[in-house]
Amino acid sequence: MKSLYDTIGKDYDTTRKADPEITRRLTHHLQIPSESKVLDVACGTGNYTVAIQESGLQMVGCDISNEMLTRAKGKSQYVQWDYADVTQLPYSDHSFDGVTCILSIHHFDDLVAAFKEVYRVIDQGRFVIFTSDPNQMNNYWLKEYFPKAIEQSAKKMPGISNVNEILEDAGFEIVGQETFLIQPSLQDFFLYSGKFDPHMYLDEKVRSGISTFANIASEEEINEGCRRLSHDIETNRIEYVLAKHSSVIGDYVYIVAEKN
Numbered sequence: 127m128k129s130l131y132d133t134i135g136k137d138y139d140t141t142r143k144a145d146p147e148i149t150r151r152l153t154h155h156l157q158i159p160s161e162s163k164v165l166d167v168a169c170g171t172g173n174y175t176v177a178i179q180e181s182g183l184q185m186v187g188c189d190i191s192n193e194m195l196t197r198a199k200g201k202s203q204y205v206q207w208d209y210a211d212v213t214q215l216p217y218s219d220h221s222f223d224g225v226t227c228i229l230s231i232h233h234f235d236d237l238v239a240a241f242k243e244v245y246r247v248i249d250q251g252r253f254v255i256f257t258s259d260p261n262q263m264n265n266y267w268l269k270e271y272f273p274k275a276i277e278q279s280a281k282k283m284p285g286i287s288n289v290n291e292i293l294e295d296a297g298f299e300i301v302g303q304e305t306f307l308i309q310p311s312l313q314d315f316f317l318y319s320g321k322f323d324p325h326m327y328l329d330e331k332v333r334s335g336i337s338t339f340a341n342i343a344s345e346e347e348i349n350e351g352c353r354r355l356s357h358d359i360e361t362n363r364i365e366y367v368l369a370k371h372s373s374v375i376g377d378y379v380y381i382v383a384e385k386n
C-alpha cells in the first residue's frame with residue numbers, strides 16, 4: 127500500500143532535520159544508560175533515530191513508508207531499519223529498553239492498538255512521545271492565515287488527556303509531561319517551526335515537508351493565506367498578529383509513559 131509519506135518523503139529532508147534540543151530532551155526523558163536498545167516508531171527518514179543513536183543508544187527505526195525508509199537507510203548502517211506498521215510490530219515481547227515516537231501519533235489510525243503494541247515490545251522502560259495538543263495548535267498564529275487547515279489538523283490531533291488515557295489503558299504509567307516552546311534557532315521545519323520566522327511559510331519547499339500544507343490545506347487556501355501573510359510581513363502588521371497569540375500552554379509537548 128502506498129502511504130501518505132511515500133509522496134511527502136521525496137523532498138522531506140530538504141527542510142527536515144533532527145533538532146539538537148529536541149534530541150537532547152528525548153534522550154533525557156528516556157532515562158536509560160548508553161548502549162540500551164531503543165525503538166523509534168514512525169521513524170520517517172530517520173533524522174531523530176540517527177541523532178539518538180549518535181548520543182550512544184542502540185537504535186532500531188521502523189516506519190510504514192518505504193520512501194521514507196529508503197532515505198533513512200542511506201543515513202546510518204549502525205541503525206536497524208524495518209518496514210513495519212506500529213500496530214503490528216515485528217519484534218518479540220520485551221525487546222526494547224525504550225521507545226520514541228516523534229511528531230507521528232496523529233497519523234496512526236488506531237492509537238489503542240498502537241500503544242498496546244508499543245507496551246508489548248518494551249521490556250521495562252519509557253515510551254517518549256513528542257507531539258502537539260489541539261489546544262496548543264489552536265493558539266498558533268498560523269490560524270490567522272490558514273484557518274481551515276489548522277482547524278482540520280487540530281481536529282486530527284489526539285488531545286493529551288486522551289493520549290494519556292489510552293497509554294494507561296495499555297498498561298503504562300504516565301511519569302511526565304513537558305511543554306516545548308519553539309525557539310528561533312530550531313533546525314527542523316515542522317508545522318509551527320516558523321513561529322518567529324513567518325517568511326518560512328512562503329517557501330513552497332518548506333510547506334511540502336509539512337503534512338498540514340502538503341495534504342490538508344487546499345491550494346486556494348494556501349494561495350490566499352500566503353498572499354495575506356506576504357502583505358502583512360511587508361506592512362509589519364505581522365508583529366501585531368504574532369503578539370496576539372499566546373504560548374502559555376506551550377507549542378508542543380513531550381509525554382513520558384513508563385512500563386515497570
Ligand SMILES: C[S@@+](CC[C@H](N)C(=O)[O-])C[C@H]1O[C@@H](n2cnc3c(N)ncnc32)[C@H](O)[C@@H]1O
Binds near residue numbers: 188234
Ligand atoms: C511527520 S513524519 C515523522 C517522521 C519522523 N518521526 C520525524 O520526526 O522526522 C510521520 C511518519 O509516520 C509514519 N507513519 C504513519 N502511520 C504509521 C504507522 N501506522 N506505522 C508506522 N509508521 C507510520 C509515516 O510514514 C511518516 O514517516
